[in-house]
Amino acid sequence: MNVLLVDDEAQVLRGVARTIECEAEEWEVHSANSAAEALECLDSEKIDVIVTDMSMPQMDGAELLEIVEIRFPNVLRIVLSGQADRDSVLRAIKPMHQYLSKPCDPDVLLAAIRRAEIYKDTITSSEVLDAVGRANCLPTLPSIVAEINQEIDSDHGTIATIASVVSRDPVLSAKILQIANSAIFSVRQPILDVEHGLSLLGVEMVRSLAISLAVFSTENRATLQTATQLFEHSVDVANIARTIASVEEVDSTTLNTVLSAGLLHDIGKMILFNAFSDRYTSLISRSERGLHQAVDLEKEEFGCSHPGIGAYLLERWGVPKELTDAVAAHHSLGICSRAEIATQIVYAANWIATHPDGATPIDVEEIQSPMSKKLTKFLCQLKRWSIHYRETQQAPTS
Known part of the structure; x- marks a missing residue:
């Protein structure tokens, strides 16, 4: 792991560098006293993470990260600054992945870097990594x-x-x-x-x-339609998750987790669609014809699938682990059977949204080989949630 620290205060640079070198001996730390020097380093070295101050002469941190986002999208971009006024924050929002304040607990900085690397290891395609790096400007409607x-x-x-x-x-x-x-x-x-x-x-x-x-062109009807469908499915999953959570009478923290994770679960699809519109539209069409699941086609086409891509983006953004775990596992039956209830609910909500016939991934009653108790229990629970949701949809309204 190569980390580049950028700050015009030499004393600050030395302090942060010493901390990282002591706590993460396997990492190589580079330092730059200006944005121009940082860009020279990026041109000559393979940098994985840049940590920059906001307030610097000639070119500030926001301007530097804008250039890094374009030229080196794979680099994790972190702002470490004591400057947090509204205008500077708005300027830094687009290019940055995370914002940490000075003085910063070293463990917080190290954890921010390490968390993002967990899901990066599952993505082998450089073009997908570039797409995630540029995903700070994903469009809204x-x-x-x-x-x-x-x-x-x-x-x-x-x-x-x-x-x-x-x-x-x-x-x-x-x-x-x-x-x-x-x-x-x-x-x-x-x-x-x-x-x-x-x-x-x-x-x-x-x-x-x-x-x-809001950068989608309303003139491109096909693009707008596909984006709208992705958004609508995410909202459906969040609403189904809400219904399941109410049945289970979960606490408010779990409820908030399933609603947000349900809404964000397919953000990996949005990254792929935004970066590879024609290829991904064709992939989705093949999936809708019922021959293969989208996640399998994604692995075939890109070497990775949208749950891992979405989780990697959210980890880079510093979104709470509860949400990234649910996003990462929403197509993984085995992982969900051992996971917390919030992750299980998001899996179930997505399954119900895409299988209105009420089918479950495995028919527990017809299974021949022995399964773990946790998997059996989760499949029974999934079937119960599916039946309950369909019944609530069929119930007459007063």
Whole structure:
């Protein structure tokens, strides 16, 4: 692992470098006193992570990271700064992956780097890694932006009503959770739900975020239609997860986890679609014809699948582990059978959304070979949740 530290204060550089070298002896640390020097280092060395200050002469941290995002998208981009005013944060949001404040606990910095590497190891394709590196500008839908503006400007708009609109957009929701969980707001507990995150950011910052992400062209109807379908499926999964969570009477933390993870579970698909539109549209068409599952076709085409890609992006963004675990496992029956209930609920919600016939991955009653007790229990639970959800959908409304 090669880490590049950038700060115009030599004493700060030496202190952070010593800390990393002591705690992670296997890492190689490079230092730069300016953005220009940092770019020279990036040109000559294979850098995995850049950690930069925001306030520097000639070229500040936000400008530097904008260049790094374009020229070296695979590099994990971390801001380590004591400067957190609104304008500087807005400028850094697009290119940065994580924001840590000075003085920073060394364990926090090391954990931020190590967490992101867990899922990177599952992705062997350099073009996919580049796509994840450029995913900070994943698009949102223009219609969502219009609704957010209308709700903010309304006399009756509240944080809750704005959050209900935002929660129909997985990309914007993920960005809000990314920023809310950064050191900018110095929160003590993970922020797991969009409404809480929105209340921290403020409506004007959310409006700015939505506008900056709304880059889909309404003239490209095929692109817009596919994006809309992806978003709508994510919302369906979140709503099904809510229904299951209510049956299980889970606590508020688990409820917030399943709602957000349900909304974010297919963000890996959005990365693939945004970066490889024609190839991925063709892949989805083949999957919809029922010959192969999308995850299998993704592995064949890209060498990895959307759950791991999405989890890798969210880890880079510093989104809470509870959410990334659920995103990573939402197609993994074996992992889910041993996981916490939030991860199991997200798996079940996605399965129910894509299998309206009520089928389960394995018919427990017809299985011939012995299964683990945990897998058997989870399959029975999945069948029960599926039956309950279909019954609630068929129940007459009063």
